[in-house]
Amino acid sequence: xxxxxxxxxxxxxxxxxxxxxxxxxxxxxxxxxxxxxxxxxxxxxxxxxxxxxxxxxxxxxxxxxxxxxxxxxxxxxxxxxxxxxxxxxxxxxxxxxxxxxxxxxxxxxxxxxxxxxxxxxxxxxxxxxxxxxxxxxxxxxxxxxxxxxxxxxxxxxxxxxxxxxxxxxxxxxxxxxxxxxxxxxxxxxxxxxxxxxxxxxxxxxxxxxxxxxxxxxxxxxxxxxxxxxxx
Numbered sequence: 001x002x003x004x005x006x007x008x009x010x011x012x013x014x015x016x017x018x019x020x021x022x023x024x025x026x027x028x029x030x031x032x033x034x035x036x037x038x039x040x041x042x043x044x045x046x047x048x049x050x051x052x053x054x055x056x057x058x059x060x061x062x063x064x065x066x067x068x069x070x071x072x073x074x075x076x077x078x079x080x081x082x083x084x085x086x087x088x089x090x091x092x093x094x095x096x097x098x099x100x101x102x103x104x105x106x107x108x109x110x111x112x113x114x115x116x117x118x119x120x121x122x123x124x125x126x127x128x129x130x131x132x133x134x135x136x137x138x139x140x141x142x143x144x145x146x147x148x149x150x151x152x153x154x155x156x157x158x159x160x161x162x163x164x165x166x167x168x169x170x171x172x173x174x175x176x177x178x179x180x181x182x183x184x185x186x187x188x189x190x191x192x193x194x195x196x197x198x199x200x201x202x203x204x205x206x207x208x209x210x211x212x213x214x215x216x217x218x219x220x221x222x223x224x225x226x227x228x229x230x231x
Contacts, residue, residue, distance in 0.1 A: 005224060006032070020170055030213075033220055037213035038172040042165045044205040048184040049162045051199045053114045055191040056155070060117055061109045063136035064129065071105035080128050088116045118159050121152035140193040151190070158184050172213075181205045 006028050010018050013035070021034040064073040074081055074089050081089065092111035093103060101107055120129060130148040134141075138151060161180050164171050171177060185203065189196035 021172070029217075029220070029224065032224075033213040033216050034172060036216050036220065037208075038170055040208050040216075041172055041177070041205070042168070044203075044208040045161070045165050045171075045181060045184070047199055047202045048181065048188060048205070049158070049165060051195055052158060052184060052188045052191065053117075053162070055188060055195050056114070057109055057112065057117050059137045059191045060120060060129075060133070061105075063133040065105075066136060067129075067133055074108070082124055085116060085119055088112055114159055114162060118152070118155045121148055121155060123148075123152075138190050140196075141190040154183060154187055154190075158187055178206075178209055181209070 009032065018031060018035060021038070022031045023034075026034075061071075065071050067073070068080075074085075076086075079086075089108065089112065092108050095111055096103060096107055126148060134146050134148070134151075138146060141151070157180065161171070161184065163169075174180065185196060185199065188199055
């Protein structure tokens with residue numbers, strides 16, 4: 001491997017970020033292969049994570065709009081949201097104001113992050129939104145497990161994975177990564193069975209995961225060692 005290229009690559013991504021991929025006995029080439037495979041895993045998770053985030057916010061918004069007969073169900077009075085969630089709504093409105101965008105309910109909903117929507121399934125909202133909105137917001141959940149607690153647990157697990165992916169952190173070391181992907185896809189179906197069906201043809205995660213970093217070694221070998229490289 002060309003030492004100068006490795007040095008410059010390490011400087012570009014940072015020593016700390018790259019070295020977390022190193023395992024005992026690994027060469028620099030092994031570390032780079034793991035790093036790039038991690039990038040591909042994150043990319044492959046995007047369809048399920050993106051689909052869940054979009055369908056979740058729209059599903060809860062539609063259910064709350066129907067229950068409270070207003071698109072602005074998140075605004076007081078009455079005060080349905082707790083302080084932190086009210087602050088999130090205020091921040092979303094402030095962002096729209098900065099961009100000179102109209103204060104439409106749909107725009108506010110789109111500006112609220114995934115954490116806001118998962119927080120609405122916390123226990124403090126048990127008697128505000130749930131169980132009345134469960135079937136409307138989560139029509140694909142089997143009835144025996146259609147509870148606020150079950151949904152909150154699953155969606156927060158997905159949120160933790162989503163945050164690691166979107167903050168460019170390491171996920172390749174997670175021993176339950178395949179199951180977490182399966183859980184994410186299942187959660188999409190809980191919110192929108194139709195979206196899950198449309199998502200699946202674009203879901204490349206199983207292929208990328210099963211291939212592992214070895215699938216990258218030939219291409220990376222040519223980059224670092226030249227055309228004469230062979231595995």
